[in-house]
Amino acid sequence: MAKQEQIVIGVDANWWRGAVIYQIYPRSYQDSNGDGIGDLKGITQRLDHIASLGADAIWISPFFTSPMKDFGYDVSDYCDVDPMFGTLSDFDALMARANALGLKVMIDLVLSHTSDQHPWFKESRKDRTNPRADWYVWAEPKPDGTPPNNWLAIFGGSSWHWDARREQYYLHNFLTSQPDLNLHHEPVQEALLDVVRFWLERGVHGFRLDTINFYFADKYLRDNPSLPKELRNDSIAPGVNPYNHQLHLFDKNQPENLEFLKKFRAVLDPFGAAAVGEVGDAQRGLEIMAEYTSGGDKVQMCYPFEMLQPKRLTADLLADTFARMNAVAPDAWPCWAYSNHDTVRHITRWELSDAAARTYTVLLMCLRGSLCLYQGEELGLPEADIDFEELQDPYGIEFWPEFKGRDGARTPMAWVTDNANGGFSESNPWLPVKAPHLNRAVGAQDADPASMLNHYRRALAFRRAQEALRYGDLTALVATGELASFRRMGEEEIFCAFNLGTEQARIGLPTGTWAAIGGELGATAAIGNEVTLGPWGFCLMRKE
Incomplete structure (x- = not known):
């Protein structure tokens, strides 16, 4: 510090x-x-x-x-x-x-x-000798003309795109119009x-x-190893994007x-x-x-x-x-x-x-x-x-309808309920404002x-009012079924317990004298040294 x-x-x-x-x-x-x-x-x-x-x-x-x-x-x-x-x-x-x-x-x-429209890239792709020739990741093809290695783009396909002017591939981890800068330079x-x-x-x-x-x-542009199926994480585009088939070393x-x-x-x-x-x-x-x-x-x-x-x-x-x-x-x-x-x-x-x-x-x-x-x-x-x-998102268009x-x-923020566009715009917005959002507008x-x-x-x-929550340590985090509890330690000590399920849960307070806080948030107060939390209930206690 x-x-x-x-x-x-x-x-x-x-x-x-x-x-x-x-x-x-x-x-x-x-x-x-x-x-x-x-x-x-x-x-x-x-x-x-x-x-x-x-x-x-x-x-x-x-x-x-x-x-x-x-x-x-x-x-x-x-x-x-x-x-x-x-x-x-x-x-x-x-x-x-x-x-x-x-x-x-x-x-x-x-x-x-950057974009492929950035002046840096426009200059870099002109030839192999210009002042910005090395500002992006360029590579020779394999002898058979295929990309330099097996790297994949997050938005689908190879992360290499052929450029006829330089007769080389350039790297793009996202869209082909988003060439990767060469920070080794x-x-x-x-x-x-x-x-x-x-x-x-x-x-x-x-x-x-x-x-x-x-x-x-x-x-050295080495190939990524494959990733066993049981270790894959498909949170980006579940089941449709082979990007997650590699260990991205x-x-x-x-x-x-x-x-x-x-x-x-x-x-x-x-x-x-x-x-x-x-x-x-x-x-x-x-x-x-x-x-x-x-x-x-x-x-x-x-x-x-x-x-x-x-x-x-x-x-x-x-x-x-x-x-x-x-x-x-x-x-x-x-x-x-x-x-x-x-x-x-x-x-x-x-x-x-x-x-x-x-x-x-x-x-x-x-x-x-x-x-x-x-x-x-x-x-x-x-x-x-x-x-x-x-749809406007190229990612969604590429993988529709699975993703x-x-x-x-x-979609646009909804500010009022008495306007088809939620008060976001006086004209048709670039993405629609849907009825469930209008019903939850700021004005409502x-x-x-x-x-x-x-x-x-x-x-x-x-x-903001609890110093321990903003700056303090988090200790003793325990999960018991759907019940999570932990303590925040700073100049004061706060005990937090959350029932993250639909069944009633019961928990004892740590040793000491505790005072209930957070009632304005709907927190449940303890009775004696124990608190019973209904579905989605929580308790917040400050040590006296």
Whole structure:
């Protein structure tokens, strides 16, 4: 922690620790100009909603100049705003409003790849001798003309694409229009760090780093080994994507990444900025988180995928996750999330009732780490049911109907009930607003004390008020059937027990004198030294 304290006076370098970060998908938050697509001015108009929720920060998914083949995750200019989202002046106005409301601003940086429309790639593909010839991962074909190795793209097929101009293949871990940068080449690293400096100097407080473990590929381009069927994780596109048939030893997770992250952190520290890395690895997510957050000289946080899986977070899975994390990364600071723009919303994914959803909300607020909430999560939105004709996501179009893609989680926010577009836009939105979302619009919930929205507000306020929940250790996590219990230890001690099932459960309190807290959230108080929890019941107790 000593390193983090050597920051410019007046900057809280630890603002991220225990923070609640609200993710905004800008295409779908608020349209300010009537073109059916959300924009930066629209976000600025709605920041009061996020402040009223009690979040500490916002994370804005990419809004940079892009041909939008992957809706902004294919960047063609890192240092400008795509016209559909507005201008740099609009971003500055957003920053000013967020600062006035006490909200930190994190932006989504995609450093592993660019769009094939980026000037860097246009120059790189011209020939093999131009100044940027080595800025991307190029490779010779095998003697029979086939790709250099067996690597697969997440979006399907080989991760190599033939380019006739250079008579070589280039690497793309995602769409063919998203060529991978060659971070083994020092000028590429310096160019990316200049991008980081550009946005820090513009006032951002941190970054969400897309696919942080994809920055480097094996310099020898060795084949990935196969993965036995029983070890495969098909959470991305269940049963349809052979990507999960490999153990991805060589196309990501390379050791060179650690030194680059140290350089990245050295740029962050003078600004008191923070970063959270997306660890896209089903086999080694927790181990990679440990590596990337160790030593205080790389990124502050990573979020693994343990709580973004199709399987409901049971007491056993919760206990197993923390046991594995404590075994490999006891000092790591995770960033937990149930939902985001790439997954089916957890209300649908886990088939949660309203009561269950409320309990899982409180559970999330009680976990050690920082937290991400995805827009609309606070409304209890289910996954939207999108017809094939309405799909925009290339991933969903490719694997339909076995996998419907990501559009069901990306539909526009519903702000009011008396408008077919939910108050999101004055014209037809880029994705439809479905009736189940209209019924749960902000306007329908805002003034109702019993609404899901106000439950989230109370839950965030409860977390903010308890020092042990934001900063403390988590110990004694035990799973007994569907009952999960643990203690949070800081300047105070809090005992938490959650019944994650539909049958009554009973648990004794730890030794000592305990006082019930969290009644405003629906917590059950103990009688004597024991508490009986009904289905989806929970208890929160502070040691006297």
